[in-house]
Amino acid sequence: MNLERLNQEYGIADQLIFIAGKGGMPMIQINTAKASALISIHAGQVLSFKPAGEPEDILFLSEKAYYQSGRAIKGGAPVCWPWFGPDSEGLGRPGHGFVRNRPWNIISTEVIGDGDIKVTLNLVDTSETREIWPHAFVLKQEIIISDALNLALITRNMGNEAFFITQAFHTYFKVGDISKASVLGLQDCQYIDKVNNSEQKLQTGAVTINSEVDRIYLGVGNTMIIDDVALDRCIQIISRGNQTAVVWNPWEKISAEMADLEDSDYQHLLCVETTNAADDVVEVAPNSECQLVTNYSVIRN
Numbered sequence: 001m002n003l004e005r006l007n008q009e010y011g012i013a014d015q016l017i018f019i020a021g022k023g024g025m026p027m028i029q030i031n032t033a034k035a036s037a038l039i040s041i042h043a044g045q046v047l048s049f050k051p052a053g054e055p056e057d058i059l060f061l062s063e064k065a066y067y068q069s070g071r072a073i074k075g076g077a078p079v080c081w082p083w084f085g086p087d088s089e090g091l092g093r094p095g096h097g098f099v100r101n102r103p104w105n106i107i108s109t110e111v112i113g114d115g116d117i118k119v120t121l122n123l124v125d126t127s128e129t130r131e132i133w134p135h136a137f138v139l140k141q142e143i144i145i146s147d148a149l150n151l152a153l154i155t156r157n158m159g160n161e162a163f164f165i166t167q168a169f170h171t172y173f174k175v176g177d178i179s180k181a182s183v184l185g186l187q188d189c190q191y192i193d194k195v196n197n198s199e200q201k202l203q204t205g206a207v208t209i210n211s212e213v214d215r216i217y218l219g220v221g222n223t224m225i226i227d228d229v230a231l232d233r234c235i236q237i238i239s240r241g242n243q244t245a246v247v248w249n250p251w252e253k254i255s256a257e258m259a260d261l262e263d264s265d266y267q268h269l270l271c272v273e274t275t276n277a278a279d280d281v282v283e284v285a286p287n288s289e290c291q292l293v294t295n296y297s298v299i300r301n
């Protein structure tokens with residue numbers, strides 16, 4: 001991508017510029033009176049979001065993340081689509097779908113109400129994607145940078161038959177100390193414990209992390225809160241379009257095994273994901289669309 005052309009067509013003076021990021025990948029850098037953000041055009045992925053006045057980013061981004069064509073970037077808010085988790089059809093396709101490891105298209109950048117910045121990206125089916133997943137689609141992501149971060153993933157079926165998707169914002173949040181962090185808002189929800197043979201269990205009280213955690217929560221409400229005692233803040237997550245949520249932390253062994261994580265990174269990351277997962281499957285009829293929306297904001301303790 002030609003950065004000069006992108007800045008001429010889509011740059012916003014003193015607020016939004018296109019830059020060469022790590023690995024030479026084109027990225028969108030945003031600085032406003034309300035927040036700063038970094039968006040990778042590869043993967044259509046928000047990598048950084050820091051509200052004005054906050055000392056720390058709300059998103060975790062691995063120092064060892066890959067910035068290569070065909071590779072997913074470890075951290076920020078990856079998009080999983082049109083399936084979440086392993087290939088349910090067992091066809092050898094990549095886990096979490098095919099949109100988090102390829103470049104997206106820039107549709108528009110604009111200043112909207114109260115000085116917020118809106119960036120719209122999309123992906124459209126090609127002969128290559130139809131070999132992976134045989135459907136005609138337009139996938140659009142609307143990213144709004146305000147004092148909060150708002151993400152909307154909009155799937156439109158351009159074909160003549162319904163298709164079915166699972167999906168997620170597989171968001172990595174930065175925490176000061178995982179042993180002192182907890183997730184509120186999931187109490188009394190059933191969850192599938194993927195660490196323990198996918199047994200279904202009941203969440204009692206807040207979710208705390210003291211070992212590997214990989215859970216799909218069922219029948220969730222629209223609000224969760226990460227209580228981060230070490231950084232003296234709470235991150236509020238408000239979502240719609242989903243009935244499930246995922247909480248994940250790799251813990252010590254898996255963190256050490258992952259080439260794109262530092263051994264100690266598990267201590268400072270917590271994935272709390274807005275999902276359509278497990279049986280929360282979305283049917284998209286021909287010439288119709290569905291939306292998955294999530295909003296992240298900081299609440300000071």
